[in-house]
Amino acid sequence: xxxxxxxxxxxxxxxxxxxxxxxxxxxxxxxxxxxxxxxxxxxxxxxxxxxxxxxxxxxxxxxxxxxxxxxxxxxxxxxxxxxxxxxxxxxxxxxxxxxxxx
Numbered sequence: 678x679x680x681x682x683x684x685x686x687x688x689x690x691x692x693x694x695x696x697x698x699x700x701x702x703x704x705x706x707x708x709x710x711x712x713x714x715x716x717x718x719x720x721x722x723x724x725x726x727x728x729x730x731x732x733x734x735x736x737x738x739x740x741x742x743x744x745x746x747x748x749x750x751x752x753x754x755x756x757x758x759x760x761x762x763x764x765x766x767x768x769x770x771x772x773x774x775x776x777x778x779x
Contacts, residue, residue, distance in 0.1 A: 713764055717754045727753040 714724040731753035734742035751761035 709768060712767070713754070716760065717756070
């Protein structure tokens with residue numbers, strides 16, 4: 678009979694790409710865009726054209742581009758500051774606290 682003993686070392690297992698566990702979380706992005714399309718009052722074609730024309734930076738692969746992304750989205754959809762802040766909060770994105778000078 679084989680006995681498996683875990684080592685005392687701590688370890689972390691990353692499931693990159695959902696290989697170990699399949700999750701249905703890829704629909705949230707489309708649902709999120711659809712929610713904000715409705716808020717904007719634009720039809721699908723106009724909304725898609727504005728977002729495509731905004732030349733949004735790739736915030737998922739480039740650090741520090743979030744402010745430019747949200748500014749471009751807000752401008753493209755003609756959102757006011759409150760709407761843009763609500764859209765950003767609705768995305769679930771966390772931002773670092775602003776730096777303070779001493």
